[in-house]
Amino acid sequence: MNALLSKYPEQVEQILARYPADQKRAAVMPLLYLAQAEDNYVTKQEIADIAEIVGISDTDVVSIIGFYTLYHDEPGGRYRIQVCTDLPCALRGADQFLKNLCENIGVRVGETTPDGLVTIESVMCLAGCHRAPMFQLQGDGDIAYHENMTVEKTLALIEELRRHVKTGEAAHD
Amino acid sequence: MTEQTTFLLRHRAVPNIDQLDVYRANGGFEAFKKVVTSMQPADVLAVVKDSGLRGRGGAGFPTGVKWGFLPNNIWPHYVVANADESEPGTFKDREIMESNPFQFLEGLMIASYAVGANLSYVYLRGEFWQIARGLDEDIAALEAAGLLGDGLFSTQYSLRLRTHLGAGAYICGEETALLESLEGKLGQPRLRPPFPAVYGLFGKPTVINNVETLTNLPPILDKGAAWYKSLGTEKSPGVKIFSLSGCINRPGNYELPLGVTFRELIFEHGGGVPEGRSVKAFMSAGASSTIVMADDTALDTPMDYESTQGNLNAPLGSASVIILDDSVDMAWLVDKTVHFFRHESCGKCTPCREGTYWMGHLTHRITHGKARPEDIELLDTVAAQMQGKCLCALGEFSTMAVRSGIEKFRADFEANVRRAAHG
Ligand SMILES: Cc1cc2nc3c(=O)[nH]c(=O)nc-3n(C[C@H](O)[C@H](O)[C@H](O)COP(=O)(O)O)c2cc1C
Ligand code: SF4
Ligand code: FES
Numbered sequence: 001m002n003a004l005l006s007k008y009p010e011q012v013e014q015i016l017a018r019y020p021a022d023q024k025r026a027a028v029m030p031l032l033y034l035a036q037a038e039d040n041y042v043t044k045q046e047i048a049d050i051a052e053i054v055g056i057s058d059t060d061v062v063s064i065i066g067f068y069t070l071y072h073d074e075p076g077g078r079y080r081i082q083v084c085t086d087l088p089c090a091l092r093g094a095d096q097f098l099k100n101l102c103e104n105i106g107v108r109v110g111e112t113t114p115d116g117l118v119t120i121e122s123v124m125c126l127a128g129c130h131r132a133p134m135f136q137l138q139g140d141g142d143i144a145y146h147e148n149m150t151v152e153k154t155l156a157l158i159e160e161l162r163r164h165v166k167t168g169e170a171a172h173d
Numbered sequence: 174m175t176e177q178t179t180f181l182l183r184h185r186a187v188p189n190i191d192q193l194d195v196y197r198a199n200g201g202f203e204a205f206k207k208v209v210t211s212m213q214p215a216d217v218l219a220v221v222k223d224s225g226l227r228g229r230g231g232a233g234f235p236t237g238v239k240w241g242f243l244p245n246n247i248w249p250h251y252v253v254a255n256a257d258e259s260e261p262g263t264f265k266d267r268e269i270m271e272s273n274p275f276q277f278l279e280g281l282m283i284a285s286y287a288v289g290a291n292l293s294y295v296y297l298r299g300e301f302w303q304i305a306r307g308l309d310e311d312i313a314a315l316e317a318a319g320l321l322g323d324g325l326f327s328t329q330y331s332l333r334l335r336t337h338l339g340a341g342a343y344i345c346g347e348e349t350a351l352l353e354s355l356e357g358k359l360g361q362p363r364l365r366p367p368f369p370a371v372y373g374l375f376g377k378p379t380v381i382n383n384v385e386t387l388t389n390l391p392p393i394l395d396k397g398a399a400w401y402k403s404l405g406t407e408k409s410p411g412v413k414i415f416s417l418s419g420c421i422n423r424p425g426n427y428e429l430p431l432g433v434t435f436r437e438l439i440f441e442h443g444g445g446v447p448e449g450r451s452v453k454a455f456m457s458a459g460a461s462s463t464i465v466m467a468d469d470t471a472l473d474t475p476m477d478y479e480s481t482q483g484n485l486n487a488p489l490g491s492a493s494v495i496i497l498d499d500s501v502d503m504a505w506l507v508d509k510t511v512h513f514f515r516h517e518s519c520g521k522c523t524p525c526r527e528g529t530y531w532m533g534h535l536t537h538r539i540t541h542g543k544a545r546p547e548d549i550e551l552l553d554t555v556a557a558q559m560q561g562k563c564l565c566a567l568g569e570f571s572t573m574a575v576r577s578g579i580e581k582f583r584a585d586f587e588a589n590v591r592r593a594a595h596g
Pocket of ligand 3: 085087088089090124125126127128130132262263
């Protein structure tokens with residue numbers, strides 16, 4: 001039984017409908033996003049499910065995950081804060097911003113906070129160079145831009161995420 | 174000062190133009206209706222050819238000529254909008270899609286009609302997740318309004334649009350890597366020929382155009398080729414969005430006729446450099462361009478395809494102008510650009526994969542006080558040896574800042590090396 005398909009039957013069908021009927025393989029990228037939506041990484045089972053839906057091998061799916069930076073096959077933080085430190089942003093203080101942010105949170109670039117809430121990463125240009133320092137927040141099946149940022153605003157955002165997760169869990173109990 | 178135009182960034186003149194009813198109340202989809210109901214595809218192509226519109230994604234290739242390469246004996250045809258926008262310093266397509274999305278979609282629809290495509294795609298970089306969702310809603314609104322679907326305006330013509338998200342890979346902006354990615358494969362460039370015009374998406378004839386290129390089409394079909402040619406320069410007609418970033422007081426997008434000078438963009442529109450510093454250099458096409466020393470000749474050069482390349486040996490490309498003030502160490506800058514290309518090399522061919530690796534090794538050594546004097550020459554040699562040997566343009570791009578930086582700002586590199594000797 002294909003777990004991904006039984007969990008999201010409508011979404012899978014909608015994704016497949018976006019491509020010609022004989023080009024199912026094209027659905028692999030949107031399906032990876034779908035699999036990743038809940039916990040921000042793709043499990044082995046989901047890899048097998050996707051391979052089965054589009055008719056390619058598990059290895060093909062794994063190599064796609066490896067090629068593209070927005071897919072993850074290992075759990076990281078529930079959220080990823082990906083700070084752009086590419087040239088134009090760096091000219092507007094992005095490296096310093098990232099350094100100060102890390103010092104304040106007490107993690108290094110690439111690391112996750114002890115409570116598993118956020119991973120801090122450094123990434124290439126996000127097309128927000130005119131509003132540096134900036135980052136994208138990946139999580140909850142969404143990617144949101146946060147621009148013209150300060151360390152204070154970022155810390156406040158992290159606190160907000162922490163509260164959001166707590167109330168979410170409380171609601172589940 | 175040349176006034177900024179709003180033919181593309183029309184939301185700056187018309188509030189709420191991202192709403193379908195507002196866009197239509199301001200003439201939206203009249204051009205599309207006109208072409209579908211009263212023009213043959215070949216007529217549309219002729220107007221675009223006459224307008225002199227050139228691709229805004231980087232290469233500046235004439236749009237109408239490109240459309241004309243599609244063979245009429247292989248079907249279906251596809252149009253793919255390139256919304257990958259990943260060149261460092263480029264953020265224009267994003268503003269169009271966020272704030273004036275219907276004009277972009279109308280452009281894509283006009284292009285689709287002109288080449289006889291019934292299904293077209295928008296390929297967006299994965300980070301444009303929210304933009305893609307917005308476009309999905311806009312496309313649904315167009316279907317509901319009868320502007321997309323079967324038998325449009327009671328003709329035989331049918332058209333559907335779909336979005337497709339990439340997932341974080343600069344190389345997918347290169348058109349053949351983009352097609353691979355859209356087909357669900359690794360985003361690695363294809364060997365050419367065959368070219369996408371003949372063997373493109375799903376192996377069928379395909380046109381790939383940049384978002385900004387397509388956004389030019391509704392006003393061109395509306396106002397005519399002669400009107401468009403009256404803007405800009407003779408060989409680079411029309412308007413262009415310049416993304417201005419780096420050491421500048423007012424970074425942002427500026428829509429201006431092609432041919433305005435760098436000086437005007439930097440000082441009049443961009444408000445000059447902060448903290449009373451001076452402009453040391455600039456890059457005209459993001460991280461892929463050579464570094465241009467900002468002397469009077471450079472500043473007075475008109476920003477059009479011919480002058481920028483001819484006077485400055487730098488491409489106009491996507492017109493992403495990065496300003497570097499007198500505090501910027503060019504060795505540090507080159508380390509940044511090399512780091513970018515090393516990270517983004519798709520690894521398919523050896524000169525680029527190995528070359529960017531070695532260049533990154535050397536620039537890191539130079540900027541971290543560990544270099545020997547001969548490392549500067551070695552870096553230049555590695556870059557020189559890559560040139561002309563890479564499968565796609567990314568490899569070539571990665572050498573631009575390196576070679577021009579060493580040529581024009583060798584003192585910056587030497588200062589880094591001296592620090593190593595003393596440290
Ligand atoms: C490494 C590389 C990256 C590119 N990135 C983009 C991009 O992000 N957006 C874009 O429109 N074109 C990009 N291009 C250019 C495309 O290959 C192609 O020429 C362009 O989309 C054609 O559209 P146009 O004729 O409307 O400019 C890139 C090219 C290369 C070699
Ligand atoms: S030049 Fe670089 S990016 Fe282009 S195909 Fe070769 S390895 Fe890939
Ligand atoms: S360099 Fe950071 S968004 Fe472009």
